[in-house]
Amino acid sequence: MTAPPFDLTLWTASHLKRVERALERWIPLTAPAGLAASMRYAVLDGGKRLRPLLVMGAREAVMGSQAESPTEQAMRDDAALRAACAVELIHAYSLVHDDMPCMDNDVLRRGKPTVHVQFGEAQALLAGDTLQALAFEILTPLNQDPAEPAMAPALQARLCQLLARASGHAGMAGGQAIDLASVGLSLTEDQLRHMHRLKTGALLHGSVMMGSACGPATATAQAALERYGEAIGLAFQVVDDVLDVTADSATLGKTAGKDAAHEKPTYVSLMGLERSQQYARDLLAQALAALDDSRLTHTHALRALAHMVVDRSH
């Protein structure tokens, strides 16, 4: 008897249900004066939720690797859910700020008006700032509800550590600064890769690391997942650049062709379309090889997510 083939659609649906419900609960309805509305608008009901899925996939991969008591398992599942939501809040804040007139000046996101178009610039600025703080709130629960598993302080600290580094100067924000400074310049392949490793790669990689930090994981598994996260992080951006020239705005849910319009260096402008597509396939192969090396058995989700990143149409 062989195992049934892994169904990513089913897996995604069940995990996203938990993530959406948690986001719904953790973005406070009581946030004052328009903040609740703008934060919810920025986060809820939209997006592929790739980062949360990577967190959940990584936690699932390491879950079976060592014995866990039911209490440990419940605590770690809760921690992974918190990590998944925190990462998505960081991603959402970066989109809100990135869309603002002083940055990309984008009016369309996920097929809806962007936050500053809908709520005004000042509110968009504040909503982004608050989403960032909320991510760290979610990672450091007050452990006051006896019905919920109390999250170990060391795990809280470790997740904050990973998230702050993935999103800060040596991660996402650093990459955005390089991006900003490189408009109209010609970059080498190495410089472009460095920019994207920070700008989009760091948070995707961070998602995998946060999921595996929820444990339990061996050093071998951690190192392999680290390589998986890096390959997926780069592949995502390569595919993004490809889609920017091959897809239309309706399929993308955002303005297509904007990189060329903004004179932004991309993989396609640098390597051409065909080599970029090949590079994406190479990175997929690296990610899958890393999973083979991990010696972990529950890697179906991460494997399928890697394929999804490279084969997506939007």
Place this chain on the structure above:
Amino acid sequence: MTAPPFDLTLWTASHLKRVERALERWIPLTAPAGLAASMRYAVLDGGKRLRPLLVMGAREAVMGSQAESPTEQAMRDDAALRAACAVELIHAYSLVHDDMPCMDNDVLRRGKPTVHVQFGEAQALLAGDTLQALAFEILTPLNQDPAEPAMAPALQARLCQLLARASGHAGMAGGQAIDLASVGLSLTEDQLRHMHRLKTGALLHGSVMMGSACGPATATAQAALERYGEAIGLAFQVVDDVLDVTADSATLGKTAGKDAAHEKPTYVSLMGLERSQQYARDLLAQALAALDDSRLTHTHALRALAHMVVDRSH
């Protein structure tokens, strides 16, 4: 023989030296593409550093309250220094974003051009975002340097918890949202107090709580310091409102009279100048009474800082 009178100037100088040196070290020179320059410009060489001083004062107040081993003491001193710097980074990011054209559109801060005037709006937006992330990085050190005391993970988590809540939707950012929504409206005294309790009070209060979280502190002491922090937080804003009408721009180091120009409700516009000044003195008395109730003996610095907040001229 009586103890020599407490000298706030000396105390401040010695503590600020440590804070400035730490900020200098922890704001990475290697942050990419203009980020280092704009972050350093926003933070270094300026500001009263009231929040870091409150952290250090609170740590000093609780320090002698229970026995500590030298190792514990070194770890907690390092933690307090990290907390002091983290709080200042959050404060600095809020000023950078607050000054932007879509918010207060201010061109002068601490006598210098504001960050967006100096570096452009996009860079100011990014610098603020990155300073927020850096605050949480500093609170979650990697503990890799054997020469530095390794910070207990539980303390890392607790400080992240306090900082995220003081700066997020139920703290500083929430207050800014209320502020934004209340321009041109008439608020009641209670509404104004609620706004300021969040907008400026939460981070000042949070500074005191972070200092006392570094421990060791009894429940009685914690509760008393909590009340001290609340009173000081409100007093600071009342005095700010008073100075906005009584001082000139040169003394303030920022544009005076801007609240009236922006039709912002203030304590002075609501209570009048004299009652506002009396209210500040009442809050000072409350803060000092809380210190008396704390049973702590090393409260000289917190006491002097409370006086400074109320008697300052800028």
